[in-house]
Amino acid sequence: MSLDARRQVVTEEFQRVQDVCWENGWTDGLPVVPPTESAVLEMLSLVPDDPSTVLGRMEPSSALVTLEKLAINAVMAGCLPEYFPVVVASVKAALDRDFNLGGHAATTGGAAQVIIVNGPIAKNLGISGDAGCFGPGYRANATIGRALRLAIRNIGKCIPGGMDKATQSTPGRYSFCFAENEDRSPWEPHQVTLGFPLNANVVTVAGIRGVHNTIFTSGTGIKWSPGIEVLDGFVSNMKAGGISNYYQIGSGAQLIIVLCPEHAAEISADQFTKLDIQEYIFQNARMAISELVGRTHYGNHIWPDWVDETNPEYLVPIVQAKEDVVVLVAGGEGRHSTWMAGWGVTRMKSEQIALLGEK
Numbered sequence: 220m221s222l223d224a225r226r227q228v229v230t231e232e233f234q235r236v237q238d239v240c241w242e243n244g245w246t247d248g249l250p251v252v253p254p255t256e257s258a259v260l261e262m263l264s265l266v267p268d269d270p271s272t273v274l275g276r277m278e279p280s281s282a283l284v285t286l287e288k289l290a291i292n293a294v295m296a297g298c299l300p301e302y303f304p305v306v307v308a309s310v311k312a313a314l315d316r317d318f319n320l321g322g323h324a325a326t327t328g329g330a331a332q333v334i335i336v337n338g339p340i341a342k343n344l345g346i347s348g349d350a351g352c353f354g355p356g357y358r359a360n361a362t363i364g365r366a367l368r369l370a371i372r373n374i375g376k377c378i379p380g381g382m383d384k385a386t387q388s389t390p391g392r393y394s395f396c397f398a399e400n401e402d403r404s405p406w407e408p409h410q411v412t413l414g415f416p417l418n419a420n421v422v423t424v425a426g427i428r429g430v431h432n433t434i435f436t437s438g439t440g441i442k443w444s445p446g447i448e449v450l451d452g453f454v455s456n457m458k459a460g461g462i463s464n465y466y467q468i469g470s471g472a473q474l475i476i477v478l479c480p481e482h483a484a485e486i487s488a489d490q491f492t493k494l495d496i497q498e499y500i501f502q503n504a505r506m507a508i509s510e511l512v513g514r515t516h517y518g519n520h521i522w523p524d525w526v527d528e529t530n531p532e533y534l535v536p537i538v539q540a541k542e543d544v545v546v547l548v549a550g551g552e553g554r555h556s557t558w559m560a561g562w563g564v565t566r567m568k569s570e571q572i573a574l575l576g577e578k
Contacts, residue, residue, distance in 0.1 A: 233253070236251075236253045237250055237251065240295070244372075244373075244378055245295070245369075245372075245373055246295070246369075247365070247368065247369060247372060247392075247393060249393070251295040251296070251297075251369075252294050252295055252296070252297050253294075253295075254291045254292075254294040254295050255294075258294045259287065259290045259291055259294055261300050262290040262293050262294050262298065262300050262303050263286060263287070263290045263303070264300055265300050265301060265303055265304060265574075265575050266286060266303060266304060266307060266573070266575065267573075267575055268286055269286070270285065270286050270287035270290070271285055271286070271287065272285060272286045273285055274286065274289070274307070274310060274311055274314060275311070275314035276314070277310075277314060277320065277370065277371065277374045277375040278320050278321025278322075278324065278325075278375060279321040279324060279325045279375055279376065279377055279382045280374070280375050280376035280377075280382065282374050282375065282376065284310060284314065284370070284374055286307070288370070288373075288374055289306065289307065289310055289366075289370055289374075290303065291373075292366055292369040292370045292373055292374070293306050293362075293366040295366075295369055296362045296363075296365040296366035296368075296369050296394075297358070297361070297362040297365065298362040298363060298366050299358075299359075299362075301344060302344060302359055302362060302363050302366075304340075304572050304573060304574055304575075305334075305336060305340065305344070305346070305363050305422060305572055306363055306366045306367065307572075307573070308421075308422045308570040308571065308572040308573065309334045309363070309366075309367050309396075309422045309424055309570070310367060310370060311570045312422060312423070312424045312568040312569060312570040313332060313367065313371075313424050313568070315568045317471075317565075317566040317568065318424065318426070318565055318566060318567075318568045319426070319564050319565045319566075320332070320371070320375070320426075321375070322426075322562075322564050322565065323426035323562040323564070323565055324371050324375060324377045324382075324383065325377055325382050325383055325384055326384065326385065326562070327384045327385060327386045328385070328386070328428055328463075328562065329385030329386060329387055329388040329389050329392070330389075330426045330427060330428055330562040330565075331389050331391025331392055331395050331426070331427055332367060332368065332371070332391075332392075332395065332424060332425070332426055333364075333391070333395045333396070333397075333424065333425045333426075333427055333475075333559070334363060334364055334367060334395065334396040334397075334422055334423075334424055335396075335397060335398070335399065335409065335422065335423040335424075335425070335547065336348075336363075336396065336397070336398040336399070336420075336421075336422055337398065337399050337401065337408050337409045337410040337419075337420070337421045337422075337423070338408075338410055338418065338419050338420035338421055338572070339418060339420060340420040340572060340574075341398035341399075341401075341420075344359045345357065345358065345359045346359040346360055346363065346396065346397070346398040347359070347360055347397065347398060348397055348398035348399050348400035348401070348548075348549045348550075349400060349549075349550070349551045350550065350551025350552065350553075351551070352397040352398065352400075352549050352550060352551075353395070353397055353430070353549075353557075359396075360394070360396045360397055360398075361394050361396075362394070363394075363396045364393075364394030364395045364396030365393060365394040367396075367424075368392060368393060368394060389429070391427070391430070397549055398549070399547050399548060399549055400480060400548050400549045400550065401548075403480035403483070403548055404480075404483060404548035405483055405484060405487035405548075406483075406487065406492065406493045406546075406548070407493070409421070409423065409545070409547055410569075412493065413569050415569075415571060419571055420571065420572040420574070421569055421570070421571050421572065422569065422570055422572060423545075423567055423568070423569040424567065424568055424569075424570075425473070425475060425545075425559070425561065425565075425567040426561065426562040426565040427475070427559040427560060427561055427562060428463060428560045428561065428562050428563075429559070429560050430557055430559050431456060431557060431558050431559070431560065432555055432556075432557050433452060433453065433456050433555070433556055433557065433558070434554055434555050434556075435448055435449045435452045435482065435554060435556070444485075444489050445485040445488075445489070446482075446485040446486035446487070446488060446489030446491060447489060449478075449482045449485060449486055449556065450486065450491075450496065450499050450500070450503075451503075453476065453500065453504070453556075453558055454499075454500065454503045454504045456558070457474075457500075457504040457537055457558065458504060458505070458506055460510070460514060460515055461515045461516070462506075462537065462560060463515075463516045463560065463563055464537045464538065464560055464561060464563070465506050465511055465516075465535050465536075465537055466511065466515075466516040466517060466519060466520040466521070466522075466563070467516075467519070467520070467521050467563030467564065468521075468522065468523065468526075468535070468536065468537070468538055468539040469521035469522050469523045469526075469539065470521040470563050470564045471539075471563070471564055471565060471566050472537075472538060472539075472543070472561050472562075472563045472564075473538060473543040473544070473545065473561040473565075473566065473567055474500075474537065474538060474543065474544055474545070474558055474559060474560055474561050475544075475545045475547060475558065475559040475561070475567075476496065476500070476544060476545070476546050476547065476556070476557075476558045477547045477548070477549050477550070477556060477557040477558070477559070478546070478547070478548050478549075478556045479548075479549075479550040479551075479553060479554065479555055479556045480548060480550065480551070480552075481552070481553070481554055482554065482556045483548045493546045494541075496544070496546050497541040497542065497544040497546065498541050500537070500538075500541070500544045501536055501537075501538060501540070501541035501543075501544060502536075502541075504536065504537040504538075505534035505535060505536050505537065506534065506535055506537075507531065507532055507533065507534055507535075508526075508527070508528055508530060508531050508532070508533045508534075508535065509531035509532065511535060512528065512531075519563075521563070522535070523539060543561075545567065
């Protein structure tokens with residue numbers, strides 16, 4: 220196995236390596252692991268293809284993505300070699316044309332790219348879907364998510380002040396990767412919903428505008444059953460000025476609901492399936508034309524022909540179809556759940572993780 224990347228001779232002093240990476244724009248501002256030839260070769264050792272294998276072109280620069288280039292960024296991000304197949308699958312999904320990586324990587328809206336992992340590999344690698352899974356504290360989560368972001372920066376040339384036009388950006392652009400908490404979910408895991416076998420290892424990538432954390436204490440029994448209270452709480456949170464999804468249902472806007480295990484159990488106890496949740500959100504998370512026209516994101520609105528803009532009372536759904544609501548379970552104890560507003564011109568993409576020796 221040989222490498223073709225351009226080499227640069229740098230003193231082995233750690234700080235000098237950091238300086239060179241910063242001077243060349245190769246880092247997100249955090250320290251990086253020096254991508255020595257031996258480290259890159261070790262990163263490539265668990266994928267069956269030649270390092271020169273081309274995965275596609277990465278926007279916004281339209282540069283070729285090879286396994287070698289990707290391995291360099293995975294080393295810099297701090298990945299262990301066993302994480303690399305997950306990184307490869309994530310990048311393959313992100314390079315899909317419908318994912319429109321160049322659009323939401325460069326947008327002024329500062330969208331983040333999220334990696335969601337399903338299957339036995341999550342446990343095997345320690346990719347957390349438990350307490351604090353969106354945040355720090357998990358090596359696999361942090362470095363896999365960062366590898367994708369460094370590749371977007373270094374291969375896609377998406378650098379703030381250059382092709383990255385984010386007005387304020389988001390911390391999710393450092394790293395955002397988590398697993399579904401399949402053990403605590405009362406429903407089939409996401410890979411099964413997608414049509415993969417239960418034991419399939421799958422990544423799903425999504426472009427999101429934001430993460431909306433919501434707390435529902437539940438259990439009052441005054442008006443709603445606990446499960447309905449949670450779903451109604453989501454709907455109330457979604458019906459607010461400035462939620463861009465309402466304006467971009469015609470260009471593919473989706474959303475993700477991530478239920479904590481306690482809320483998932485209550486909703487399931489109310490006999491709701493994942494399909495029922497999708498239908499509930501689709502039918503109830505709607506805003507009147509009078510609340511949308513001429514406000515916030517209206518200047519960039521993209522509505523299907525069936526939206527009656529002449530009727531001020533017409534209710535526009537937050538997504539074009541119930542299938543555009545993705546339902547997951549993740550997190551630990553505590554009554555906090557989340558919904559993630561999808562960036563307007565993208566479609567989530569999934570890819571099965573190819574492991575060495577698998578056919």
